[in-house]
Amino acid sequence: MNKNYTGYTAEQLLNDDFFIHSELHPTEETRLFWLDLERTDLSLAKEIRMARMLMNRFRQDINRPLLPASEVSDLWNKIQRENQQKKRFLLLRYGVAAAVAAILVLALAIPYLLPEKEIDYQTIIADLPAEKEQNEVQLVFSNEEKILISEEESQISYDEKGEVCVNSESVRKQSGQHKNEDEVQLNKLIVPAGKRSFLTLSDGTKLWVNSSTKVVYPHLFKGDKREIYVDGEVYLEVTRNPNKPFYVKTEQMSVRVLGTSFNVCAYPEDNQQQVVLVNGKVEVQSQAHTAEVLAPNELYEYDKQTEETSIKEVDATDYISWKNGYYQFAGQQLSVLFKRLSRYYAVSIVCDEKVGALNCSGKLDLKEYLDDVLENISKVAPIKIEHDHEQIIIKYEPLN
Numbered sequence: 060m061n062k063n064y065t066g067y068t069a070e071q072l073l074n075d076d077f078f079i080h081s082e083l084h085p086t087e088e089t090r091l092f093w094l095d096l097e098r099t100d101l102s103l104a105k106e107i108r109m110a111r112m113l114m115n116r117f118r119q120d121i122n123r124p125l126l127p128a129s130e131v132s133d134l135w136n137k138i139q140r141e142n143q144q145k146k147r148f149l150l151l152r153y154g155v156a157a158a159v160a161a162i163l164v165l166a167l168a169i170p171y172l173l174p175e176k177e178i179d180y181q182t183i184i185a186d187l188p189a190e191k192e193q194n195e196v197q198l199v200f201s202n203e204e205k206i207l208i209s210e211e212e213s214q215i216s217y218d219e220k221g222e223v224c225v226n227s228e229s230v231r232k233q234s235g236q237h238k239n240e241d242e243v244q245l246n247k248l249i250v251p252a253g254k255r256s257f258l259t260l261s262d263g264t265k266l267w268v269n270s271s272t273k274v275v276y277p278h279l280f281k282g283d284k285r286e287i288y289v290d291g292e293v294y295l296e297v298t299r300n301p302n303k304p305f306y307v308k309t310e311q312m313s314v315r316v317l318g319t320s321f322n323v324c325a326y327p328e329d330n331q332q333q334v335v336l337v338n339g340k341v342e343v344q345s346q347a348h349t350a351e352v353l354a355p356n357e358l359y360e361y362d363k364q365t366e367e368t369s370i371k372e373v374d375a376t377d378y379i380s381w382k383n384g385y386y387q388f389a390g391q392q393l394s395v396l397f398k399r400l401s402r403y404y405a406v407s408i409v410c411d412e413k414v415g416a417l418n419c420s421g422k423l424d425l426k427e428y429l430d431d432v433l434e435n436i437s438k439v440a441p442i443k444i445e446h447d448h449e450q451i452i453i454k455y456e457p458l459n
Contacts, residue, residue, distance in 0.1 A: 064096060069109035082114055087301070087317075090342070090350075097349045108347050178245070180288035180308060183275055187249060194405070196254050198225065201244035201278070206230060208256075215248065216259035221278040243281060248274045250291070253405025260287075263298040264305065267382035270402040271326065292324040294382045297339075311361050315342040321353075322379045329398075334359040335378040386423040393417045393440065397453060404429040410453035414442055 062077065072078045081089040097104035187199070196208040198215060206225060208215075216224050221244075223230050250256045250272045258266040261279050268274055272291025280286075286306040297305045299318025307314040309325035311332050319339020325332040334343050336353040344350040345361040348368050353359055358373045380387040381403070388396060394415030401408040406429055419440055423432050433444050433451070443456035 064103060065100065067103060067106060069106045069113065072106060072110040073113065078110065082111065087304075090315075094342075094350055094352070104349055108349075112347070178243075178286075178288075180275055181310065183245065183247070184273055184288070184290050187247060187273060193249065193251050194253070196251065196256055197247075197249040198223075199247040199249065201246060211254055213254070213256045214259075215256060217261040217278060219261055221261050223278070244278050245275055246278050248276075250274075251405065252402050260285075262300065262303075265296045267294040269293065269381060270405070289323050289325055291326055292322070292381075294320075294322045294379050296320045311363060312343060312345045315344075315350075316340070322375070324378070330363050332361045332363070333378070335373065335375050337375045337379060380422075381425070384424070384426050386425055388422075389420045390418050391420070393419055393436075393442075393453075396436075400429065400432065407450040408453065409450060410442075411455060413455045414440075414453050417441070 064072075064075075067075070078093075081093060093107065097107055188197075196210075196213050198206040198208065208225060210226065214226055218224075248256060248258060248268060250268050250270060252271045254270060256268040258268055258274065258276075260266070260276060262285060264285070266274065269292040272289070272293060274287060274289055274291075274293065276287040280303065283302075284304055284306060285300070286308065288308045290310070293307075295307065297316050297318050297320070301317055305316045305318075307316075307323055309323065309332055310327055312323075312325065312334065314321070314323060314334055316339065319341055320337040321339070321341055322335045322337070323333070324335075332345070334341065334353065335358050336355050338355050340352060340354070342350050342352050343359045345368055346366065348361075351359060351368070351370060353370065356372055356375045357370055358378070359368065359370050361368050374389070377387050377389055381399075386396075386399065386403075392415060394410060396419060397408045397410050397415075400406075400423075403425060417440060419436070421436075421439065423435065425432070429451075433453075436442065437444060441456055441458045443454045445452045445454065
């Protein structure tokens with residue numbers, strides 16, 4: 060593409076055939092083209108974001124019915140009554156009837172002209188049961204049937220036909236759920252505090268799902284992309300398919316990959332949402348920020364309070380060690396450490412501000428009992444551990 064877009068406004072972009080086609084039918088080449096322009100021309104990047112926002116609003120508005128079916132029916136009846144009573148308005152009758160017909164044709168044609176409608180994942184997540192209401196892993200199918208899994212560590216796998224096995228036992232829930240074969244059948248995996256799950260998707264992609272996490276995904280990937288939604292923390296090894304890119308959506312971020320290994324941490328109660336790349340390449344975008352491409356051992360972080368993003372080099376092992384049953388950390392605040400332990404063991408851990416601000420480095424064996432893990436921390440950090448009913452309280456106490 061040799062066209063010069065310097066000085067283009069959002070209005071001009073919305074009248075540009077190549078820009079419109081790139082947004083409606085993106086390819087790896089067009090994504091890299093616009094990403095390069097955004098990086099080299101900050102003024103143009105602002106206009107591109109504005110044009111995309113306007114396109115998204117248009118798509119949302121246009122997807123709403125122009126007229127409810129009941130109103131269309133009433134309008135037709137009214138036209139017919141008035142035309143029978145006032146034949147002298149024959150020309151008007153045909154004019155109004157043609158207008159209604161045009162509305163109906165337009166309403167039917169629009170879904171085929173527009174890209175696939177975005178899924179409202181946040182509404183799906185909001186409708187799921189609260190974490191405090193459950194202590195078992197829940198696998199919820201698109202027909203709302205559920206399977207409860209009591210094991211602390213569970214394995215769920217889908218084959219290429221979308222059939223599912225739970226802990227190596229076949230579960231015949233997918234067949235014949237919907238008469239419409241083209242309809243996306245979304246399943247939900249809910250992993251409460253104190254539990255973990257290993258999920259294999261129908262394309263072979265593997266997910267290690269951490270405690271207090273919800274994942275929404277289709278039982279089969281259809282169309283020209285693969286997309287899931289994560290509310291919590293997962294480590295992924297994505298099966299490579301250049302013709303069908305893989306997307307991970309969160310509340311604030313969108314991660315696009317072709318085939319790679321990375322960790323996504325996006326708990327709704329945390330201020331920071333993170334993506335850490337282990338190998339391969341991912342493209343991360345949050346809110347109105349320009350998309351960024353990560354290299355291995357880079358951490359992308361989005362701060363929900365400041366709405367700022369940052370990228371820094373890290374040891375990716377520190378961020379994915381949890382999937383192997385241990386927790387490795389370097390220079391981490393104890394407030395973050397105790398929050399992670401609280402989720403992992405499903406126990407409320409509270410610490411005062413002075414303790415929470417302390418930094419600590421080390422490695423913890425998560426296969427040990429929580430009391431033993433906390434005891435090991437107390438040997439190197441100035442803390443005192445107290446038990447109050449079902450809660451653990453951590454106070455500051457100088458080391459001897």
